[in-house]
Amino acid sequence: MRASLWGERFAGVAFIIVALYMGNIARDFPAGGSTFPLFISALIMLISVIMIARTFVSPANYDRDWRPKFTFAALKPILITTLIIGYVLCIFRIGYYASTFILLVALPMALGLRRPIFILSSAVGATAFLYVLFQLGLKANMPSGVLF
C-alpha cells in the first residue's frame, strides 16, 4: 500500500511543529534534563524534512489521492471512545459491576448484533468472572455507587 503524497507532507509538517514546540519547552529543563528531549526534537525534524523532501524528489512513489472521510463509519471510533469515557465516569456513580453489565449489553446491540440471549449470557458471564477475580480473588474493592 502506497503512502499518500499529501498525507506524507502533512505528517512531516505536523511533526516539525510538534518538535519545535516540545524542543522550545525543553530548553528550560535544568541540570541536563534538556539534552535528551532536544536530541529527540532534532531527530524528528531531520526525519520529517527527509519525508517531505522525498515527496518532491520521487512523487511517483506516492498516491496522489487523499480525501479525508467524514462518514459515520469514520466517526465510529470517536463515538465509541466517548461512550467508554461515559462508562468510566458512571463507574463511580452507578457502581463498577452495574455499569459494566449495562455496557456489555448496550454496546453490542448498538454495534448491530442481534443475538440477545448470547449478548445477555456473555454480559452475565463476564461480569461474574470480573467479580470473582477482582472482588474475591484479588480483594480489590472496585468502585461502588448507587448500585454495586
Added chain:
Amino acid sequence: MDLSVFSYVVNVLTPANFIAILLGTIVGLVIGAIPGLSPPMAIALMIPVSITIPPDSAIIMMMAVYAAGIYGGSFSAILLRVPGTSASAASAIEGYELTKQGKALQAIRISTFASVVGGLLSGLALLLLAPPLAEVSLLFGPAEMFLVALLGLTAIASVTFGALFRGLLAGLVGLYLSTFGIDNYSGYPRYTFGYVGFSGGFDVLPAIIGLFAFSQGLQLCEGPAKGTVSSNTKLSWNILPRLSEIRYTWWSLVRGWTTGLIMGIIPAAGASVAQWVAYGWERRYAKPGDKFGRGEIKGLAATEGANNGVTGTNMIPLFILGIPGGISAAVILGALMIHGLQPGMRLFKNNPEIIYTIMWGFILANVVMGVVAAAMARIMAYLTIFPQGVLGPLILVFSVIGTYAGSNNIHAVWIMIGIGIVGYYAEMWRFSPAAILLGLILGPIAENGFRDLMVVSNGEPVGYILGRPVALIILAMLAFVLFYAVRPKKWEKLEAASTAATPSTATPDRVQS
C-alpha cells in the same frame, strides 16, 4: 560446575511441590493473560497463600507464577492482539496475523514449545552457570546499559513494515513520552502541562493496554458485529507441535532462546527488551517469501523463545548477589525474606538443599506450564470465534479494569484511553504502535544510561567506552546492525540472488494448522 546439584532433583518430586507448581502455573497463566494484571501482582498475591507451606515449596510456587505469567500474556497477544504483559507485545505482531488466517492453534503450539524449552534452558543456566553469569551481570555499567538501549532501539526499524520513516517518527514519539514526568536527576517536572496524571511519567502499563488492547477493541467494534477474529468456525485439538513446524522454525527458536538467556542477565533489561531484540534479529534473517508483518511463524518463535528464555537467567543476580534484576525478582526477594531466606552465596553454602530444590522446581514448573498452557489455550481459543460485536466491548472493558487494577489510579485510565485513540489512528496511518511502545520502554534506559555515562566518564564517554570490553562488544554488535540496515542496495540484490539459488529446507505452505 558442581555436579552434586543433580542430586537435589528428587527433593522436588513431592506431592506438596507438585501442587505448588500446578497452583502457581494456573494463577500465573490466568493473571498473565489479562491486560493490566502482571506477574509481579500475581506473585504478590500468592505470598499470603505461601505462608503456611514450607519455604522451598513457597518459592517454587512463586517461580511457577512468574514463568507462567510471562507466558500467559502471550495467549491474549496471539489470539486477540491484546498483550497480557509487556513481555508479549512483540508476539502480538505475528501471532495475531496467524490467528486472522485461521492458524491460531499453530501459533499457540509453536509459542508454547518456544516458551517451555526457553524456560527449561534458562532454568538449566540458572542451575549450572549461576555464579559465573552473576559475575557477567556485574560488568554491566552505565556505558553498557546505554549501548544495550541503543541496540534495542534499532529494532524499531524492524517493526515499521515498509513505512520506515513513519515508524522512526513513531519510535521518537515513544522516546518523547518516556521523558514525561519528574526528572530523576534534577527533580524537575518535564512535560507535565499542569496535569497531575503526567507528573509520574508515562507508565508502560497504560501505554501497552492503550496501544494494543484499547485500539484493538476499537478496531473490532468498527468491523462487522457478526464477524469473528479468525476465519475458522471450528477449532481443532492439535495442541502438540509438529516436527515440521519445529524444523521450519528451528534457527529462529535458537536465536530467540540465545537472546533471552543473555538479556536475562542484564539488569533492568528483561523480557520487555529481549523480545524486541530477538524480533529485530529475526527480521534481519528474513528470506524472500517470508511473511514478516503478515503472519510469519518464525517471528513468533523468536519472540516467544526470548521472553521465556529470560525467566531463569533473570533470577541469577537475585539468587547469587541478592540484587533483584526486575520487579518480579524484587517481589520474589520479598518472599524469600518473609520465609527467612537471605539470597546470596551464603544460602548456597549453608542451605544448598533449599536453593537447588527451588531451581529444580523452576525447571519442572516449565514442563507443567507446557501441559497446562496447551489445555488453557485451547479453551481461550474459543474467543477467536466470538462475534466481534461482543469481543470488542469485552476488550474495552478489560482495558479499563486492567489499567485501574494495575495502577489503582484513575489518571492512568484516562492516559490509557488517550494513548488508545493515538494507537488506533497510528495503526491506520502506518505509524507503528509497536515502535511507540519500544521508544517508551527503552527511553528511560537510554537516557539514564547516557546521563550516568557522562557522570562516570567525567564528560568523556568515548574514551570511557573504549576502555570497557563488554561495551566494545555491544558497540560492535550495534555497528553491525546499523551497517546491515544501510548496506548498499547492490549488496542486497547479491544476497537475495544467492539465497534464491539455495533451495530452502522447509516451506511454510506445508506447515498447517
